[in-house]
Amino acid sequence: MTFLLAAEEGNLLPVSSVIFPLVAAGFFALMGGVTWSYRDVAHRHANKTGGSQPSGSDH
Structure with missing residues (x-):
């Protein structure tokens, strides 16, 4: 009834x-x-992770 x-x-x-x-x-x-807004944050701080080149790169 209440319903x-x-x-x-x-x-x-x-x-x-x-x-x-x-x-x-x-x-x-x-x-x-x-x-x-957090896109590409890893690349902005690549100098803190040992460089921007992948580990398997020949360059």
Whole structure:
């Protein structure tokens, strides 16, 4: 009986249901930007790992 009463009240969410996917998309975009910002970090610090050449290189 309580479920039926709650269903009749309508939207009980604190914000519109459109906001939740937008927040999720923004969060994933933010995390993608953080991940993208770390690209090529190993090559930037190659002098600390013994050089930029692979170990099997003839050069």
